[in-house]
Amino acid sequence: MSLHAEVRATAGTFTIDVAFEVAEGQTVAVLGPNGAGKSTLLRGLCGLLRLDAGRLALNGRVFDEPATGTFVPPECRPVGVVFQDLRLVPHLSAVENVAFGLRCRGVPRADARRSAAAWLERFGLGGRAGARPRELSGGQAQRVALARALAVAPELLLLDEPLSALDVGLRADMRRDLQQALASFPGVRLVVTHDPTEAFTLADRLVIIEDGRIVQSGSPAEVTARPRSPYVARFVGVNLLRGWADGDRLTVEGGRELIVPKGAVGDVWAGIHPRAVALHRERPDGTPRNAWRCRIESLDVERDVLRVSLAGKPSVVAEVTAAAFAELGLEPGDEVWASVKATEIEVFAA
Numbered sequence: 001m002s003l004h005a006e007v008r009a010t011a012g013t014f015t016i017d018v019a020f021e022v023a024e025g026q027t028v029a030v031l032g033p034n035g036a037g038k039s040t041l042l043r044g045l046c047g048l049l050r051l052d053a054g055r056l057a058l059n060g061r062v063f064d065e066p067a068t069g070t071f072v073p074p075e076c077r078p079v080g081v082v083f084q085d086l087r088l089v090p091h092l093s094a095v096e097n098v099a100f101g102l103r104c105r106g107v108p109r110a111d112a113r114r115s116a117a118a119w120l121e122r123f124g125l126g127g128r129a130g131a132r133p134r135e136l137s138g139g140q141a142q143r144v145a146l147a148r149a150l151a152v153a154p155e156l157l158l159l160d161e162p163l164s165a166l167d168v169g170l171r172a173d174m175r176r177d178l179q180q181a182l183a184s185f186p187g188v189r190l191v192v193t194h195d196p197t198e199a200f201t202l203a204d205r206l207v208i209i210e211d212g213r214i215v216q217s218g219s220p221a222e223v224t225a226r227p228r229s230p231y232v233a234r235f236v237g238v239n240l241l242r243g244w245a246d247g248d249r250l251t252v253e254g255g256r257e258l259i260v261p262k263g264a265v266g267d268v269w270a271g272i273h274p275r276a277v278a279l280h281r282e283r284p285d286g287t288p289r290n291a292w293r294c295r296i297e298s299l300d301v302e303r304d305v306l307r308v309s310l311a312g313k314p315s316v317v318a319e320v321t322a323a324a325f326a327e328l329g330l331e332p333g334d335e336v337w338a339s340v341k342a343t344e345i346e347v348f349a350a
């Protein structure tokens with residue numbers, strides 16, 4: 001029981017061409033830069049965009065397959081969708097919005113209303129059933145949209161950037177609610193997101209799309225360990241350098257030669273976790289280290305660590321504790337030495 005998605009579709013001049021499978025009970029996060037084709041993929045999956053080629057099947061039932069002329073319209077698919085802008089009907093109350101999806105699927109009015117009220121109750125919105133969307137807070141509107149998607153007992157749940165419209169303060173609470181809702185939903189779950197926290201807390205598997213194609217997929221741990229593109233590396237917070245390896249030498253872009261663990265030969269990626277980048281005021285000596293001069297470009301505070309963007313050859317991000325950084329007495333614009341132990345550089349074939 002699963003989603004089989006082989007999607008080739010066109011929106012204007014843009015084409016999406018991806019293939020992946022998701023097992024029942026799994027949550028997949030679809031990631032990618034702006035314009036990568038995430039929403040277009042979602043439209044293909046829910047039937048708002050017809051495939052040019054490929055095959056879309058859920059639990060063995062085919063919903064779209066141009067080769068056989070099969071196309072099941074959106075309202076006849078067991079698919080629940082929460083769109084980025086929610087798309088609640090403005091003149092309908094919360095309970096009517098939730099009932100709407102059921103009515104579209106032919107459920108009699110009274111039954112649809114009863115079921116909708118029960119879903120709102122489950123999401124703690126029993127008291128807001130009569131409110132119109134503009135009378136709801138962002139978090140409440142989000143819950144109504146989620147209730148509407150789940151009320152139709154879908155086999156596939158599609159969420160497009162489910163938390164992006166919420167204030168940062170509300171997001172953590174809503175993420176927890178969403179995690180619970182997803183855990184109790186037995187079907188296939190697919191979440192489009194830009195947010196690493198959302199992806200890592202909600203998903204079993206990541207599918208990363210760039211320019212309408214899958215560049216990488218795997219568990220969060222696999223993707224973090226071996227990012228396959230600069231976008232993925234940025235997303236997971238890892239430094240990724242492209243280079244040429246020969247034994248224990250790696251020549252990276254910009255020409256610097258780094259000492260790395262022996263193994264890979266040829267065109268490679270080298271991943272360096274920001275925690276592995278040490279900062280020094282003077283050139284470090286002693287144990288043989290890879291060290292090079294950089295300029296501190298900017299600082300980002302993330303809880304009790306600082307992410308320090310370093311411009312140099314190569315440019316990297318270092319992660320240091322606030323205390324260690326204060327001890328060095330550095331600030332943006334200052335010159336600094338960055339160093340990385342050879343054993344902290346993971347080299348893998350490009």
Ligand SMILES: Nc1ncnc2c1ncn2[C@@H]1O[C@H](COP(=O)(O)OP(=O)(O)OP(=O)(O)O)[C@@H](O)[C@H]1O
Pocket residue numbers: 011012013014032033034035036037038039040041
């Ligand atoms: N109906 C359309 N006509 C023409 N071009 C379109 C159409 N729909 C989407 N596109 C183009 O397809 C590309 C992919 O768009 P899409 O909205 O799927 O990206 P996305 O990954 O969801 O982006 P974002 O993260 O910004 O929401 C974009 O370049 C967009 O301009």
